[in-house]
Amino acid sequence: MVLPGHLAGGYLATIALLTVFPSDLTINQINTLLIIGTLAGEFPDIDLLFFNLKYRHNTANRNDSHRNYITHIPFFWLVSSLIVVIIGIIFNSTFTKYLGWVILAGTWSHFILDSIEYGIRWFAPISNKRFAIKLEVPEKPTSDRPGSLKQYFHFLVQTYWKMSTFWLEIIVTIVAICILARHL
Ligand SMILES: [Zn+2]
Structure with a gap:
């Protein structure tokens, strides 16, 4: 899934969390949590930056993926x-406690969506096995540098639109926009 789907997923997860566990937070605090939760849906992809820098002058390992890095491990975000949350408990701050849960909801929504076809190492660091509902559509081999914008563009136009993830992404994004419109 790409940016819009993950942001939409983070937003929906945060809305669900705040609806199931209502709080006495102010409107400003709730809006801040919604923004952070939405962004948290994309936090695990921060590794794309490292990935890009790593292969800037080196095209050696084409089997490497940005999803091999620590920010794509659910346990990392759980901790x-x-x-x-513990800082929130120590300082008796409801907002900080919610902040912790919202980061967890947003980042784990990313992993659920990435588990459709890409696969996530749900039990890392104990096991490195990747779990996915469906096998990933094989990427067309290209001579593009891994992590480059060109490689990403080729992936989108040649492979991505054929994946179920793409179509689910459209649905998730539309649902998020409808809920957002109702709240505005
Ligand atoms: Zn991802």
Whole structure:
């Protein structure tokens, strides 16, 4: 899934969390949580930056994926979120506690969506096995540098639109926009 789907997923996960566990937070605090939760849907893809820098002058390993890095491990975000929640408990701050849970909801929505076809290492660091509902559509071999914009563009036009993820992404994004429009 690409940017719009992950942002929409993060937004929907945050809305669900705030609806199931209502709080006495102010409107401003809730809006701040919604923005952070939406962005958290994209946090795991921060590794694209490292990936791009790593292969800037080196095209050696074509089997490497940005999804091999630590920000694509659910356990990493579980620990990070729980640290924030514990800080909230220590300082008796409802907002900070919610902040921790919202980061967890947003980032894990990313992993659920990435588990449709790409596969996520749900049990890392214990096991490196990737779990996916469906096997990934093989990418057409190209001579593009891994992590480059050109490679990304070729992936979108040659492979991505044939994947179920693409169509699900459109649905998730439309649902998120409808809910957002109702709240505005
Ligand atoms: Zn991802």
